[in-house]
Amino acid sequence: MSEETKPNQTHKTLIYTAKSIVLVSLLFILCSLIGISVCYWKDSPDLRNTTNQAVVAVEATKSLIKANPIPADAWKSPEESTIPADEYGNMIRYGRELVKNTAQYFGPNGSVARISNGMNCQNCHLEAGTKTFGNNYSVFFASYPKKSARSGKMAEATERIADCFQRSLNGKVPDLSGKEVQAMLAYMKWLGSEQEKGKKAFGSGTEKLKYMDRAADPQKGLLVYQNKCQSCHGQDGAGVRTEDQLAYVYPPLWGKHSYNDGAGMYRLSNFAGFVKNNMPFGISYPDAQLTDEESWDVAAFVNSQPRPHKAQKEDYPDRTKKPIDAPYGPYLDGFSEQQHKYGPFSPIVLALKELESGSDH
Structure with missing residues (x-):
């Protein structure tokens, strides 16, 4: 080695040593912080509980998705x-x-x-x-x-x-x-060209949600609407029009330009099942964001708002075929229009079964 290369070698050695010292110091600091965090986590019930709840929520979501997969033979649109x-x-x-x-x-x-x-x-x-x-x-x-x-x-x-x-x-x-x-x-x-007549296809219509043991609550639904729906459909539910004003980017959910009170969406079970798997916009089954209760409540809020009226006195001439959440009379069971609109629905189901049982004797 020449005398000329020795200074360069020494310089490189010094730089390497300095970098090593810095790296070791950083690792020491990082390990200390991890140790402090672990100790704090052990000594902090609130942090520990929050962490545990988050883990449980994630696992529950995973389990829900695994429990509700789309069947392999579910209907799919033709190519x-x-x-x-x-x-x-x-x-x-x-x-x-x-x-x-x-x-x-x-x-x-x-x-x-x-x-x-x-x-x-x-x-x-x-x-x-x-x-x-x-x-x-x-x-x-x-x-x-x-x-x-x-x-x-x-x-x-x-x-x-x-x-x-x-x-x-x-x-x-x-x-x-x-x-x-x-x-x-x-x-x-x-x-529907590949759909067998008389056979129910998975995913058709809207999901039939389990009835709650209480009435759906429009006030609770308002909070859901404000948090999950208002950004698209607006505070006044009027939706957002296209630039040419000919249609809607996001449709109106109430008011004079929305569906009337004779529409299928005015039945709470239809609306709740619809939003459960499709809203907020972009959601698809089985990755729902809303709980069943939130779906029922936001349906109650939206359908408590003003909308056009359609005369329905000719609807369901056979009262035994009338859906229990058809929000207009007359009924066979004696329950009010209020309960038929918002629930709870289980007592109505029970009453109709008793009526049907009585008519068989």
């Missing part, structure tokens, strides 16, 4: 590639477009007719009717014709569409033989 490349395929595509953007064609400034409130079908039938527990169309077409409990008569699929326009869209019935309704039916038929 878009299976839509025929012909005129009928064009009808299917047009039907999907109508479901997604109903207001563009039938809203207050619709290009086909101006007969609805500006909401879209997919505001209630999420992702154009393809989402698990999002009111999908998996069994829709296969279910008709059928005896309608609401009308008491045999009904075709077109009549169900007419009902949605009159109730959920708070509007008028479109031309049921026209191109648009026939296109919607073609789309719904395609969606």
Whole structure:
């Protein structure tokens, strides 16, 4: 080694030694902090309890997800590639477009007719009717014709569409033989093309939540709404319109532009099951954010707000077929409209069973 390289070697050695001292010092400080934290955790019941609760909550969530997986044989929407490349395929595509953007064609400034409130079908039938527990169309077409409990008569699929326009869209019935309704039916038929008639598909409709042992509470629901819903639907529930004002980015939940009191969403069980697996926006089954109680309560809050009225005196002529949460009389069981709207529902179920049992003797 030359005399010229010795100073460089010494310099490098000094630098390495200094770095080592710094590293050892940092490790000592880090170990001390960990030791202090562990001691503090042991001596702090509040911190220990909070940590334990967090661990329990995480494990409970994992268990819930494992306990409620989507079955392997659950219904799934057909692949878009299976839509025929012909005129009928064009009808299917047009039907999907109508479901997604109903207001563009039938809203207050619709290009086909101006007969609805500006909401879209997919505001209630999420992702154009393809989402698990999002009111999908998996069994829709296969279910008709059928005896309608609401009308008491045999009904075709077109009549169900007419009902949605009159109730959920708070509007008028479109031309049921026209191109648009026939296109919607073609789309719904395609969606359910692999669904066996009479068989219930997993994830269809909305999840049926267990009844609470108390009435749903609009005041508790207000807190849920403020924390989970208000940022999209607004303090006044009026929703958020698209930039061109023709439709809604987030639909109105009450007020004159929302669904009326004859709509399916005005029944608490439907609304609660819907929000459970779909709200806040972006949530999907089984990763729910709301508890069952929060779902019932926020449903009670939303449906306690003002909305358009629809005459329903002709609905459910056979009272034995009337849903227990239909919030308008008359009833067979003697319970009030208030209880039929908000619950508790279990006493009503029991009373109806007793009535049915009595009628068998």
